[in-house]
Amino acid sequence: MSTVRPITASTTEPAWVRRLLIAAVLLLVMVMLILPLCAVFQQAFENGAAAYWAAIRDDDSVAAIKLTLLIAAIAVPLNLVFGVAAAWAITKFDFPLKNLLSTLIDLPFAVSPVISGLIFVLLFGRRGYFGPWLENHNIAIVFALPGMVLATVFVTFPFVARELIPVMQSLGRDEEQAAIVLGATGWQTFWRISLPNIRWGLLYAVILCNARAMGEFGAVSVVSGHVAGLNNTIPLQVELFYDDYNFSGAFALASVLAMLGVVTLILKKLIEWRTGIRADA
Amino acid sequence: MSIEVSHISKSFGGFQALNDINLKVESGELVALLGPSGCGKTTLLRIIAGLEAADEGSVVVEGKDATNQAARERGVGFVFQHYALFRHLSVLENVAFGLRVRPRSLRPSNAEIKTKALELLRLVQLEGLEKRSPSELSGGQRQRVALARALAVEPNVLLLDEPFGALDAQVRIELRRWLRRLHDDLHMTSVFVTHDQEEALELADRVVVMNKGQIEQIGTPQEVYERPASPFVYHFLGSVNLFHGRVHNGRATIGSLDIAAPDDLINTESKAVGFVRPHELEISRSPNGKATLQARVSHIHAVGATIRVELVDASTREFISAELTRSRYQELALVVGDQVYVTPSNIRVFAADLDFSI
Numbered sequence: 001m002s003t004v005r006p007i008t009a010s011t012t013e014p015a016w017v018r019r020l021l022i023a024a025v026l027l028l029v030m031v032m033l034i035l036p037l038c039a040v041f042q043q044a045f046e047n048g049a050a051a052y053w054a055a056i057r058d059d060d061s062v063a064a065i066k067l068t069l070l071i072a073a074i075a076v077p078l079n080l081v082f083g084v085a086a087a088w089a090i091t092k093f094d095f096p097l098k099n100l101l102s103t104l105i106d107l108p109f110a111v112s113p114v115i116s117g118l119i120f121v122l123l124f125g126r127r128g129y130f131g132p133w134l135e136n137h138n139i140a141i142v143f144a145l146p147g148m149v150l151a152t153v154f155v156t157f158p159f160v161a162r163e164l165i166p167v168m169q170s171l172g173r174d175e176e177q178a179a180i181v182l183g184a185t186g187w188q189t190f191w192r193i194s195l196p197n198i199r200w201g202l203l204y205a206v207i208l209c210n211a212r213a214m215g216e217f218g219a220v221s222v223v224s225g226h227v228a229g230l231n232n233t234i235p236l237q238v239e240l241f242y243d244d245y246n247f248s249g250a251f252a253l254a255s256v257l258a259m260l261g262v263v264t265l266i267l268k269k270l271i272e273w274r275t276g277i278r279a280d281a
Numbered sequence: 282m283s284i285e286v287s288h289i290s291k292s293f294g295g296f297q298a299l300n301d302i303n304l305k306v307e308s309g310e311l312v313a314l315l316g317p318s319g320c321g322k323t324t325l326l327r328i329i330a331g332l333e334a335a336d337e338g339s340v341v342v343e344g345k346d347a348t349n350q351a352a353r354e355r356g357v358g359f360v361f362q363h364y365a366l367f368r369h370l371s372v373l374e375n376v377a378f379g380l381r382v383r384p385r386s387l388r389p390s391n392a393e394i395k396t397k398a399l400e401l402l403r404l405v406q407l408e409g410l411e412k413r414s415p416s417e418l419s420g421g422q423r424q425r426v427a428l429a430r431a432l433a434v435e436p437n438v439l440l441l442d443e444p445f446g447a448l449d450a451q452v453r454i455e456l457r458r459w460l461r462r463l464h465d466d467l468h469m470t471s472v473f474v475t476h477d478q479e480e481a482l483e484l485a486d487r488v489v490v491m492n493k494g495q496i497e498q499i500g501t502p503q504e505v506y507e508r509p510a511s512p513f514v515y516h517f518l519g520s521v522n523l524f525h526g527r528v529h530n531g532r533a534t535i536g537s538l539d540i541a542a543p544d545d546l547i548n549t550e551s552k553a554v555g556f557v558r559p560h561e562l563e564i565s566r567s568p569n570g571k572a573t574l575q576a577r578v579s580h581i582h583a584v585g586a587t588i589r590v591e592l593v594d595a596s597t598r599e600f601i602s603a604e605l606t607r608s609r610y611q612e613l614a615l616v617v618g619d620q621v622y623v624t625p626s627n628i629r630v631f632a633a634d635l636d637f638s639i
Contacts, residue, residue, distance in 0.1 A: 174365035182353075182431075183354075183383060
């Protein structure tokens, strides 16, 4: 017993293994995440700040940014309501085919976004099931805003429900029942007890849902008409610029999307920090 | 407020949780629903509260049929097993909740609500903790917040689900006495669920012993302890010795004991089981002419006011446990290995085909 060895030695990997693993992860993060992100901004500003601003203030770019925000503004609240309702139904009630519903919620994650877009073309397109009827009534869904919103809602559907189900499961029903016995109506129970209890989980879910709604490419691409200035979202417009060899435009717009992504992540982190503090209290 | 439960049945899937339950709780009574886990006691409490709907039967509160009344309209106070405090609200707001959600016409002013909540916190001895969050309280404090919250809406009926289940032994005994006082001071009708016989016997005016979705016996603590109506109640309340034997010609023969059979078994020919409480066994050095068993002392536990003696029946080799006073123990000068004679001062015989498993 001449030397005192650190107690951790028996409970952790040898130092060289730890260093190797950490280095591998850091390298991967550098090459796969940090470098591309830097490249986007570097490319965007390659021709100077003036060119950058010009590219962003381009009519098509502005239209794309507006459309993206509009779609997110419609799709995210819709999914907020759907997601809360679905999570509520699954965690608070017992009903037939509950497991099936729980599985179906994940469907949009499981199928390729392109297929998600295609199903709406198949349903509402000119040759789709409802196509002729819609055409007769002059309602445009595919290759127009409603189709793009539908595709976005579909693709981002699981975010809210998936985030809330475990939160609601761990909360149980006791607090709500306590509220009801104390004389609260269902509505009061929801606003005063259920919602405050899931607020951080919900905000987190909304942020993730929003990030995906703004960044979605595949599904939206299929149902969009790709008309610049009319129904191109930011990701679609980036592709269009890129295909036109308008690299500064493509990267400038891409940097806007990347910025939205970074802001989203910062918000997400803030919420985690905030909920972490609450959990410790 | 009296509560009358008639012919209540409830099943969950294939599991029969309650089977034709009839129970009347008088106004001002403190009643314990006692039984092992899964006996249906919590389900019955939740049906009275309106948190669960019965498949059959009715619940009448103060002469009014409440069977189809929503939980929020019944005006009962309910204390949940794990308190179910609102974790995002302060202690004060937890207590104030029941008043805040009242319709505007019945809602007191903010100042009145606050005064009332503080008053209740004083009643449950939690003054000064009103700004804390529930997570900053100990188990016993949370329990008292849950009680104050339930009392805020001035319920006539207070229902408590395992109110002391999650607390330390010390806190539990204190809160038990305190709850009894509170119940008497506020003139409520209270029903609480417990699996702890000591708690039920000490706290309640009447004890309802339940098993497998049915009521085994209703009575005062003394009645259910001294005159158990069924083998189950014998087993569940306190320790008991079991002697196997037969009933024949109006006599019960149990080991070397021969006694008159109970009235309900006089015309029966069957196997029988005799129940004797440890303190109902007398130990003597000589056969005294009465019905006795011969036994050997196998262990003596001589700590405390009562001496517990383990014996082995000489004929059946089964264990018998007896309790005697310290003075009687010293008089007998028992040592392990002694041959002694055991006389039951009270024995209760049941037909053995009854199911008395717990």
